[in-house]
Amino acid sequence: MTRAAALQALRDLVGRDDAEFHDGQYEAIEALVEGRRRALVVQRTGWGKSAVYFVATLLLRKAGAGPTVLVSPLLALMRDQVAAAERAGVRAVSINSTNAHEWGEVLQRLDADEVDVLLVSPERLNNPAFREQQLPALVRRLGLLVVDEAHCISDWGHDFRPDYRRLRDLIAALPAGVPVLATTATANSRVVADVAEQLGGADALGADASGAGVLTIRGPLARASLRLGVLRLPDSTSRLAWLISHLDDLPGSGIIYALTVAAAVDTARVLRERGRDVRAYTGQTDPDERAESEAMLKRNEVKALVATSALGMGFDKPDLGFVLHLGAPSSPVAYYQQVGRAGRATDSADVLLLPGAEDPDIWHYFATASMPDQDRAERVLGALERERPTSTPALEAMVDIRRTPLELLLKVLDVDGAVRRVQGGWVTTGEPWTYDAERYRRIAAERVAEQQHMIEYEQTRGCRMEFLQRSLDDDTAAPCGRCDSCAGAWYPTGLADDAAAAARGALxxxxxxxxxxxxxxxxxxxxxxxxxxxxxxxxxxxxxxxxxxxxxxxxxxxxxxxxxxxxxxxxxxxxxxxxxxxxxxxxxxxxxxxxxxxxxxxxxxxxxxxxxxxxxxxxxxxxxxxxxxxxxxxxxxxxxxxxxxxxxxxxxxxxxxxxxxxxxxxxxxxxxxxxxxxxxxxxxxxxxxxxxxxxxxxxxxx
Incomplete structure (x- = not known):
């Protein structure tokens, strides 16, 4: 492969004859195509991580390689990736929970070698039918494996998507010479080391084809387009009154993040009643309605989506004008990931945090609700049999654990090799299993530290972008000159005369x-x-x-x-x-x-x-x-x-x-x-x- 060939593929991809590689893009493509290496790319949102795997796919396919499998965590992200691939002439299809009626056609196209990129969720890799009937043949002819939002592999992501940890086993089973790419915009040094180890940096997994281990390409995370600020208001009534007063002053269209489903729904309702064109977007929103809302935001047909973290990784609207938070996420990592949606293709975008006194209580609830519990795990293992599958509803009635935490616990035990999902339910593997108390203590301690960092971000008098960069272990951090600490408050602090009364009445x-x-x-x-x-x-x-x-x-x-x-x-x-x-x-x-x-x-x-x-x-x-x-x-x-x-x-x-x-x-x-x-x-x-x-x-x- 020559650099000229790679550059032409990039220009074909983006439809511009003057396109050039960003620092690190060609090096990543070269490592995958020529070196057949394993690479981890940590770059800010908008840098062009998708260009790396699409160009690498086109070049590998021209060289006779099989299709790329792209493991992608969210439906919104899959939709955007398929659309971007189609615009670039890359034949991409997805298998997910919402398109079961298309699976037969997708598999036929795979068999006919008419697919360049197959997008799957991490959970699909453990679907019994897919795992046993389609995956082995796919692995044998795989041209490239891509793990998007790879920070989910790390311990920090174990409760968000436990199936990401299963990728370690998939990577270890790949034939020699199959390149692997992991990408993320949000990873500190601890997460980088963890992901690199699971991609193949440890002796247990072996080095990649080059014998050189995992290539890590990490760039600066500063976002010059973002203007950061923090506005502390006394209560939820005041925060809602500020939104009523100033939402229309924010540039373009954007996202308003809330920490809970109820807060997102209530805020959207109140704003609509005051004549603001917004929609709620949560994990409980109907999938078709979520897709419609995403499209409306991209077309600037709404001022904002009032969303939980269900709208996050990979949502692609380059001209998103603002991101506002009603309540703070639990870590600078999560905050950086969400605000990174804004200002990707604009000179300026506004990012404002309105923290709440209740934020630490909400962080604690979500952190403890998702942590595996030893007693519960042992009850599950004691109830399952090795030969006869037990369905999740039947198991629920045997172990006194509600459905959602039970499903999460089963996934964790599955990834740990203690249970296995089969047709008809779950069985125990009979393999020895020990509750890793030290690991979970470490995760809990790390979460407390991350929460404290978020509070420090709210209270810092120094540059806010520099603070976020340092929280992500970016040693290029320097004052941005744009945030409210560097340049003074850029946002209004007053409330319209009737806004407080309107907010009180609504709440x-x-x-x-x-x-x-x-x-x-x-x-x-x-x-x-x-x-x-x-x-x-x-x-x-x-x-x-x-x-x-x-x-x-x-x-x-x-x-x-x-x-x-x-x-x-x-x-x-x-x-x-x-x-x-x-x-x-x-x-x-x-x-x-x-x-x-x-x-x-x-x-x-x-x-x-x-x-x-x-x-x-x-x-x-x-x-x-x-x-x-x-x-x-x-x-x-x-x-x-x-x-x-x-x-x-x-x-x-x-x-x-x-x-x-x-x-x-x-x-x-x-x-x-x-x-x-x-x-x-x-x-x-x-x-x-x-x-x-x-x-x-x-x-x-x-």
């Missing part, structure tokens, strides 16, 4: 539906609960109400204080009672309740009793007292899965001794989580004569 909304359970959980009968299938209509609760979700921007803050670890049990505050009365006034029930009953509470009896009595007094309804208990009352606690939660409640609640009148009964509790407590309590009250049960809770988790 003062009350009332969240509590959907009734309609189906008994799978596996409950195995735990001694004699039910299955649908819950009989005459035993169900009606749709209930909660004052707010714990994660809501408005009343969620007040409720988080009431439910905080270590918070004392206390009577419900008067302003909270008043808000609950507003919920009841707006409920719109078919028939007014005729009495009030309280749930028995082990942790907050004073809170629940005062709430029930207060609502009964305001509504001039008889207060019947709290439900009784049998056999010591409900057992277990929050966090278990449905079958185990139900088993811990069955025959443990009683309406005996309550003079339950015919008619609807308002059932009052503090926190609705799994909703099984309310379901069982409603069944008891219906059996005691209530014609309907209307659950009411202060807070809804989630």
């Amino acid at each position: 003062d909304r009350v009332g969240v539906p509590i959907e009734p359970r309609a189906q008994w959980p799978t596996g409950a009968d195995r735990l001694g609960v004699p039910v299955k299938g649908r819950i009989a209509p005459e035993e169900r609760a009606a749709e209930g109400r909660a004052l707010a979700r714990l994660t809501d921007l408005g009343w969620g803050g007040t409720l988080r204080e009431l439910f905080a670890a270590g918070a004392p049990d206390q009577p419900v505050p008067p302003q909270v009672i008043a808000a609950c009365v507003r919920v009841l006034a707006e409920w719109g029930w078919a028939e007014r309740p005729v009495a009030v009953v309280a749930m028995p509470s082990r942790s907050r009896p004073l809170l629940v009793d005062s709430l029930a009595r207060g609502l009964a007094e305001v509504g001039r309804l008889p207060y019947l007292g709290e439900l009784g208990t049998r056999d010591g009352g409900p057992s277990g606690g929050p966090g278990g899965n449905s079958a185990f939660r139900l088993a811990g409640l069955w025959n443990r609640l009683s309406a005996d001794g309550l003079d339950v009148p015919a008619g609807p009964v308002l059932l009052v509790d503090d926190l609705a989580d799994s909703r099984w407590t309310l379901t069982v309590a409603a069944r008891e009250l219906r059996a005691a004569g209530a014609t309907d049960v209307l659950p009411f809770a202060l807070a809804l988790r989630g």
Whole structure:
């Protein structure tokens, strides 16, 4: 391969006769095509990492090599990569969870050698059918393996995509001479070393074909187009009021990041009501709606997407004008990755962080919720068999772990070689497995350090871009001359006259539906609960109400204080009672309740009793007292899965001794989580004569 041939391929790719390589691009291509080496490219967003693997693919294909497999983590990223490949004349296809109807055609095109690049998610590599039927043949004729967003291979990414760690085994199984490229824009020295080792730098995996180990090409991470700033405001009302006041002043269109789904949805709703053209984008948004929103942002048909981290890696809009954060990500690495979406092909883009006092609590929740637990892992291994597969729903009913954390734990155990996914479910491999407590302690300590770095970024009086570069171990870091520390605050700090009132009014909304359970959980009968299938209509609760979700921007803050670890049990505050009365006034029930009953509470009896009595007094309804208990009352606690939660409640609640009148009964509790407590309590009250049960809770988790 000559440099001239590579340059012509680049110019064909981008459609410009004057295109030239950026520093490091040709060196990476040469290492892959000529040296058949393993390379790690760490370069800022917009540098042209995709050009490296597309040019290398074109040159390798001309030399008779097989197709490139590109492991890509997000659907948004896959869509952009396929579109970019098509514009460049590279025949690219993807296999993912949303295009199962196309898989047959894709495999036929692969067999006919009509595909240059196949994009797959890391999870697809462990799909039993793909792993056993398609992958072996694909590996034998593979021309190039590309791992995009390769920082996910590192320990730091174990909970985001555990299947990334499986790439180590895939790389080790590649035939000699197959080049491997890993790319990322966000990696400090620790992550670089970790990824390089897993690409083949360790003796256990062997050196690459050149015998020289992994080639690391790392460039400066400074982004001259970005103008960084941090604006500290007292609360979520003020932050929302700032957005109402100044969103239209931000250049072009952009992304507003929020830390939780509820915050993203609430913010988008409030801004739309104030006439701003925005849409919410979260992991819970329908995939077709997400794709539509991405396209609208790229065409500048919306001012902003209000998004969680579901919109992140690889989203490609070169002229994105701003990135704003309502609440800080948990590390400078994550922050740099998200703000890197902006200003890729513009001279200037605005990046503003509006941190919240609640940010550390949110960081802690997500960090601890995803960490594998030794007791849970051992329960899973003890429940699985070597020969007979167990489905995830069946396993859930055996080990008392909810579906999402159970699926994550299974992936971790799978990557560790302790379990294996097969047709029909999961089996244990029988291989020895030891909980790596030291590894998880190290990860937890690293996360705490990263969180502290993020707080230091917020508080620094030095250059913010320089701070981010140093956090990513970029030794070229120097003052940028553009951020609010270097050049002074470039953003307005005042609020429009009506903005604060509008924000307060929007966040003062009350009332969240509590959907009734309609189906008994799978596996409950195995735990001694004699039910299955649908819950009989005459035993169900009606749709209930909660004052707010714990994660809501408005009343969620007040409720988080009431439910905080270590918070004392206390009577419900008067302003909270008043808000609950507003919920009841707006409920719109078919028939007014005729009495009030309280749930028995082990942790907050004073809170629940005062709430029930207060609502009964305001509504001039008889207060019947709290439900009784049998056999010591409900057992277990929050966090278990449905079958185990139900088993811990069955025959443990009683309406005996309550003079339950015919008619609807308002059932009052503090926190609705799994909703099984309310379901069982409603069944008891219906059996005691209530014609309907209307659950009411202060807070809804989630």
